[in-house]
Every structure is written in structure tokens, then in C-alpha cells.
Amino acid sequence: MKLLRHGPAGAEKPALLDGSGKVRDLSGIIPDIAGLVLGDAELDKLRALDPASLPVIEPERIGPCVGGTGKFICVGLNYADHAKETGKAPPEEPILFMKATSAICGPNDAVEIPRGSKKTDWEVELGVIIGKRAKYVSEADALSHVAGYCVINDVSERAFQSERGGQWTKGKSHDTFGPTGPWLVTRDEVADPQNLRLWLEVDGVRRQDGSTATMIFGVAHLVSYISQFMTLEPGDIIATGTPPGVGMGIKPDPVFLKAGQVITLGIDGLGTQSQTTVAAGD
Template identity: 80%
Template sequence: MKLLRLGALGAEKPALLADDGTLRDLCGIVSDIAGEMLGDEALNRIRSIDPASLPLVSADRVGACVGNVGKFICVGLNYADHAKETGKEPPPEPILFMKATTAVVGPNDDVEIPRTSAKTDWEVELGVVIGKRAKYVSEADALSHVAGYCVVNDVSERAFQSERGGQWTKGKSHDTFGPIGPWLVTRDEVADPQNLSLWLDVDGQRRQTGNTSTMIFGVAHLVSYISQFMTLMPGDVIATGTPPGVGMGIKPTPVFLQTGQVMTLGIEGLGEQRQTTIAARD
């Protein structure tokens, strides 16, 4: 299934993208695509309904495909070729950091360039949405705790991230730095999360091309690994790392985002995003 949330920011309603391309209202079935509604029981309830029996709904705005994200966990340097372009060695264990949930926006919302920013960058990533509580889970059991997958743009301000002291969070958490969606594709429709093509363009120029097969640490390993350090809850989102082609890795001179540019990005089977960069608002 492809689940999404439609409507104004903060007032999104749950919907289903049917196989015939129509959008169907899920308000009478679930309260939101969030929390316990991401568990197998709720998803099976949706799955059992004939989409044609649900009311049609329009899409003036597509919101983040997950509501009320509890934790936004990111994995750094998880593609060996991306680590190389940044001048770093592939890590022996997953590098984890957090992105503020106030960064979450819809897949086509504007992305703000922060005040004083000189190095705002792009990162297409596979997002993993947790559907069942996970604490000390094995790698063999890890994927049963996943509700589904989505596209994430892990927008980053590199100077804030690496030149302003401390850890990476401050460079990852500006408002609008976490577009998620357009859809949550349930795990039963993703045969192999380790064989998905990813891409990102800036102003129509291809910047990133990759495949999740080149991840250093795969999805099952990441879910299991993270669950050793914190309890993962339904609605938590894991951004699993980015392939090469980020702005900071461009040689001989890095390239960063300016206002008025357009990012388009997508993942095989998971949909596409489109964002225009604007100056930060109050």
C-alpha cells in the first residue's frame, strides 16, 4: 500500500493512493498515518478494504507521510563512496545522530536556507518507518518491526554541522530540513530494501545517483543496531544515509544551495519529491 497525508501543514488527513492512481480518504478508517496506526493490525485493516469503496479526495498539498514523528534518527557515512568523497574512512559501526522533528515537512514544501548559511547541502536517503516497538531486536527479526519505507531529503548545513563545534545535529535540524514522502510504502511492497535506486537533481542537473545495495550497513542491521541503544517506537523515522554526489563532495570546488533553486529527488518505487529553496522565515 501507498499511504499519505493530505492537507494544510498541521491539519493533514490520512489517505491511500490506490492502484488506479486515485486518492482515497482514510479518515473513516484510521485517525492518522502515525503511531499505533502504523502497526500490522491497523495496516491490515486498511489493506482489507476495497479502495473503490472509499471517498475520493483531492491533493492540494501532500504532507509528510508520517505524522507526529517521535524520533528522527539519521545514519552518517553509510555509503562507502560517500564517505570517500568527504575524505573520511568508512565507519566500523553505524554513526548515529538525531534530526529535530521540527525539521519535518512535506515532500514538495519549500526548503529554507538558514540565516548566515553558506553551505546548505542536499542528501537523498531511504527512510525507514517503524511500525512496532523495537528494543534489543535481532537482525533476523528487525524488518518485522518496520511499517514501510519512504523518500527523505536529509538537508544539511555543512558549516553548522562541522565547523561550529559539537556534534552534527545543529547542521541537520533547521526548519524544513526533513522533507518526508510523498508516500509511505508498506514493507510488503518492497521486496528488497537493499536494491533500490536513488537519485537527486538540482536545477535539472543530476547530482546524486546510487543504489541501496552499496550501503555499508543494511536496513535490518540498522534497526537491530539502533534498538540496542534506544527503544524504537511506531512512527519513528530512520534516514539510512546518502550515496555520493553531495555538494560538499564536488571537486575541485564544492557547490551549495542558494535561494531560488529546485531540488528533485526520488527512490525506485517510493515516489519523488520537489522542493524550491527560499530564504529562512521567522
């Protein structure tokens, strides 16, 4: 099942994508794709619906595929080749940092280049959306706490991230630095989250082309690991790391984003995103 949210930013309504690619309105069935709606029982009720019984809509804007996110947790250097291109050793344990939830935006919304930025970069990532509260869960049980998966662009300002006091969060949290969606694809439709191809292009040039098979720490391990340090709640998002090909890793001269460019990215089975970069507003 592919779930989505549409409408103006901050006032999105729930919908689903049917098997023929039509968007069907869910606003008469559920209030939002958030909170308890992400649990197995509620998702089963949605699966039982006949999509043909729901009104067809033509959204003007697709919003982030999950609402009410309390935590946006990111995993750093989770692909060995990406660690190598940044000049760092692969981590022995997952590196965790937070991205402000105010960075979350729709999959095709414009991405802002922050004021004073010289090193805004791209990162295609597999997103994991929590559906059931997870505290001290085992790796064997971890995936049962996942509602589904999505595409994330973990946009990053490298100078803010690494050259201004060492706090990654401030290089990751500018408004629009978290395009999420287009769909939340429920976990039953993803046979193996460790066998997904992911890719990213800038102005039509392929920059990233990888597979979740090369993650250092897989999804089940990450959910279990993170739950040892904080309780994961429905709607929380985990961005699981990026494969090689980011702008800072291009040799001999790194390449970074500027206003007026187009970023296109996707993950097999999870959809695609397309963002135009713009100068940051007020």
C-alpha cells in the same frame, strides 16, 4: 499499499494512493497515519478495504507521510563512496545522530536556506518508518518492526554541522530540513530494501545516482543496532544515509544551495519529491 497525509501543515488527514494513482480519503477509517495504525494488524485492516469504496480527493498539499514521530534518527557515512568524497574513512559501526522532528515537512514544501548559511547541501536517503516497538531486537527479526519505507531529503548545513563545535545535529535540524514522503510504502511492497535506486537533481542537473545495495550497513542491521541503544517506537523515522554526489563532495569546488533553486529526488517504487529553496523566514 501506499499511504499518505494531506492538508495544511499540522492538520494533515490520512489517505491512500490506489492502483490507478487516485488519492482516496481514509479520514473516516483512521485518525492519522501514526502510532498504533502503523502496526501489522491495523495495516492489514487497511489492505482489506476496497479502495473504490473510499472518496476520491484532490489534495492541495501532500504532508509528511507519517505523523507523531518521536525520534528522527539519521545514519552518517553509510555509503563507502560518500565517506570517501567527504574525506573520511568508512565507519566500523553505524554513526548515529538525531535530526529535530521540527525539521519534518512535506515532500514538496519549500526548503529554507538558514540565516547565515553558506553551505546548505542535499542528501537523498531511504527512510525507514517503524511500525512496532523495537528494543534489543535481532537482525533476523528487525524488518518485522518496520511499517514501511519512504523518500527523505536529509538537507544539511555543512558549516553548522562541522565548523561550529562538531555537533552534527545543529547542521541537520533547521525547519524544513526533513522533507518526508510522498508516500509510506508498506514493507510488503518493497521486496528488498537493499536493491533500490535513488537519485537527486538540482535545477535539472543529476547530482546523485546510487543504489541502496552499496550501503555499508543494511536496513535490518540498522534497526537491530539502533534498538540496542534506544527503544524504537511506532512512527519513529530512520534516515539510512546518502550515496555520493552531495554538494560538499564536488571537486575542485564544492557547490551549495541558494534561494530560488529546485531540488528533485526520488527512489524507485517510493515516489518523488520536488522542493524550491527559499530564504528562511521568522
